Amino acid sequence: MTITQTPIKGLIVLTPRVFNDDRGYFFESFNETTFNEAAGYPVHFVQDNQSFSTKGVLRGLHLQKGEHSQAKLVRVTQGEVLDIAVDLRAGSATYGEYYGEVLSEDNNKQLFIPRGFGHGFIVLSDTAVFQYKCDNYYNKQAEGGIHYADPDLNIDWQLSADSFNVSDKDVELPFLRDVNDLGF
Template sequence: MTITTTPLQGCIVITPRIFNDDRGYFFESFNAQKFNEAVGYEVNFVQDNQSYSAKGVLRGLHLQKGDHAQSKLVRVTKGEVLDVAVDVRKASPTFGQYFSVLLSEENHQQFFIPRGFAHGFIVLSDVAVFQYKCDNYYNKASEGGLHYADPDLNIDWGLPEAALIVSEKDIELPFLKNSPDFGF
């Protein structure tokens, strides 16, 4: 596997080594020892989630606060998404900045987002199956997030505004400058 660091400290892109032959392909999608070496500390994933979405569906920007904060390892098994992480760590030199990466069934890349980041994605293909591992259990009372169209973040989601399909819950999320302290 190849590890690519991002401008946001702690966020990394993982590209697997793929073995192709006339039968198809094989790759190791997760190895705890190699993963922990790559991030520099032990991450214990305890929950796996999967979503299925149509083109234009934007999910995010979400996070879990406090004791329920989550690191995520995300990937796409069908289709293509633009995946985005926003640094919400107040003391970070990249606070309020984002990084995006295209994840697809073709590139098999994974994106690791540590605690202290809001996360979201938009489906660019007709449909997408999105999978992610979390290192903490979901807790409804600890939900938080940022508005996907925050002008200070200025995220290019890759599709025109009229093509976006966003939940009411996500539309109501605050801009970063109006958000509560997430505790990071």
């Protein structure tokens, strides 16, 4: 597995070694020892989630606040998405900066998003299946987020805004400058 550190500390891209032959392919998608060495600390995942979405669906930017914050290991098993992580860690040198990575069934990349980040993605293909591991259980009272079109973040979602399919809940999320405390 190839581990690539992004420009934002703690945010890493994992690219597996894929073994192809005339029958198809095989790769190891997760190995706790290898992963924890790459992360630099032990991460214990407790919940796996999956979503199916169509082209233009934008989910995010989501987070869990305080003691319920979550680290995530995200990947795409069908289709292609642009995955976005925004550094929301108080005192971080890259606070308010984002990183984007295309994740697809073809590149098999995974993105590790530590606690203290907002997270979202947009589907670039006709459909996509998105899977992710979390190191903390979901807590409805701790959910929050930042508006996907926050002008201070200026995220390039790679599709025209008129093609976005966004939930009412995500449309109502605040801009980062309007949030006092995210609990990170």
